[in-house]
Amino acid sequence: MLHLIDPAVLGREDEIRRAFAGARPFRHCVIDGFLDDGFARRLLERFPAFERGNHLDEDGRPGGKSTHDRLRGLGEDYAALDDLARSEEFLALVGRITGIPGLLYDPMYFGGGTHENRHGQALDVHVDFNHHPATGWHRRLNLIVYLNPDWRAEWGGALELHRDPYDAANDEVVEVLPLFNRCVIFETTEHSWHGFRRITLPPEHAGTSRRSLALYFYTEERPAEETGPTHSTVYVDRGLPDRFVAGYTLTRADRDELDALVTNQTGHNRRLYREIERLQAELERTALNRLAGALRRRWARYRVRRQRPQ
Numbered sequence: 425m426l427h428l429i430d431p432a433v434l435g436r437e438d439e440i441r442r443a444f445a446g447a448r449p450f451r452h453c454v455i456d457g458f459l460d461d462g463f464a465r466r467l468l469e470r471f472p473a474f475e476r477g478n479h480l481d482e483d484g485r486p487g488g489k490s491t492h493d494r495l496r497g498l499g500e501d502y503a504a505l506d507d508l509a510r511s512e513e514f515l516a517l518v519g520r521i522t523g524i525p526g527l528l529y530d531p532m533y534f535g536g537g538t539h540e541n542r543h544g545q546a547l548d549v550h551v552d553f554n555h556h557p558a559t560g561w562h563r564r565l566n567l568i569v570y571l572n573p574d575w576r577a578e579w580g581g582a583l584e585l586h587r588d589p590y591d592a593a594n595d596e597v598v599e600v601l602p603l604f605n606r607c608v609i610f611e612t613t614e615h616s617w618h619g620f621r622r623i624t625l626p627p628e629h630a631g632t633s634r635r636s637l638a639l640y641f642y643t644e645e646r647p648a649e650e651t652g653p654t655h656s657t658v659y660v661d662r663g664l665p666d667r668f669v670a671g672y673t674l675t676r677a678d679r680d681e682l683d684a685l686v687t688n689q690t691g692h693n694r695r696l697y698r699e700i701e702r703l704q705a706e707l708e709r710t711a712l713n714r715l716a717g718a719l720r721r722r723w724a725r726y727r728v729r730r731q732r733p734q
Contacts, residue, residue: 425511428504430457434517441521444609449587449596451611453521458569458607466501468571468604471635474540488545493537509639518641522609524564528642532558536638541581541623543630544680548688549589549619550659552612552640554652561642562651567609570602571635577601580624581634583608586617589660602634612640614652617660622684624677661689 426434433440433455444453459467477490495502508514510529519527530536534556541547554563568583575581587596600608602620610616625632662685668678 425504425508426513426517428460428463428508429514429517430460433458437517437521441523444522447598449585449598450613450616451522452585452598453609454600455607455609456603457605459605461605463501463504464569464571464605467505467637468573468635470499470501471540471571472498472538474542474633477538477540488542490540491537493533493535495533495537498538505637515641518565518567518609522565522611524611524641524643526643526645527564528561528644530556530561530640530642534558534640536640539634539636539638541634543623543625543633544684545634546580546622546662546684546688547619548659548662549584549586549617550657551614551616551618553656554612554614555654556642559642561644562646563612563640564643564646565609565641566612567607567639567641569605569607569637569639571604571637572602572632573604575602575604575634578624579626579629579632580621583620584618585610586619588615589617592663602636613650621662622681661685 440453440455444451447453458464472490472492474490477492479486479490481487492498495506510531515527515529519525535553552563552566555561556563581602583600583602585598585600587594589595600606610618620634623634664685665681674682
């Protein structure tokens with residue numbers, strides 16, 4: 425299956441491995457021309473329509489992001505991509521580059537697959553969920569391939585890798601433009617903070633969108649010193665842009681950006697409330713089960729005593 429990878433990438437394996445190991449603010453690498461060029465162009469040509477993917481927000485209304493996690497249903501080229509992702513040769517290659525052996529492919533593409541983001545979308549800085557919800561595997565790597573010809577820096581949407589978004593004064597940020605056939609591989613840890621700023625497209629590019637393929641890899645075990653308590657995605661809400669100072673007059677674009685910031689923050693809060701409700705319900709069920717068990721045991725002991733000869 426490695427024929428779908430550009431041969432130049434395979435010839436640079438040692439160089440890429442060294443770049444990954446020494447990268448800041450955390451281990452990652454950027455590989456241009458990752459896939460065979462013809463294969464990458466076919467994936468772009470056959471990228472699913474926005475409405476075909478999951479594009480509804482938490483209220484069931486159409487949003488600005490669409491994802492599709494059933495790659496094999498998108499035609500033979502996406503089936504070939506899936507075959508590549510699950511092949512032993514590819515898993516071994518990624519394992520050698522990253523120094524992480526025993527990588528596991530996720531047939532569910534939980535959170536992965538095709539991603540498309542339209543004008544106005546952003547992704548707040550976050551660390552990813554750390555255990556697969558179905559298998560319990562440890563999440564170890566994100567591999568993203570971008571499919572955006574001629575993407576420009578001033579449009580936003582560049583991947584940001586952060587050292588510590590809570591410490592703005594000392595944060596270290598690396599930006600990666602989402603250019604066509606550019607691959608980014610980064611380790612997912614309790615401090616692999618990443619996201620992208622709001623996409624702002626000029627009117628003449630209003631139909632453009634940010635397209636990518638996201639593959640996530642796991643291992644059954646992980647070093648204890650790298651393992652944290654199970655958690656879902658943890659976001660850091662972005663603050664107001666620096667231009668928002670006393671006396672500044674808001675434009676229509678500023679109003680739209682504020683709306684997006686508030687909407688994202690509200691969405692994060694609602695997700696947390698749902699998790700709290702779920703945990704509370706589990707605690708209540710556990711408490712009731714324990715109480716019922718204690719009552720059953722007391723009733724059994726009472727019946728035993730009643731049956732004993734006096």
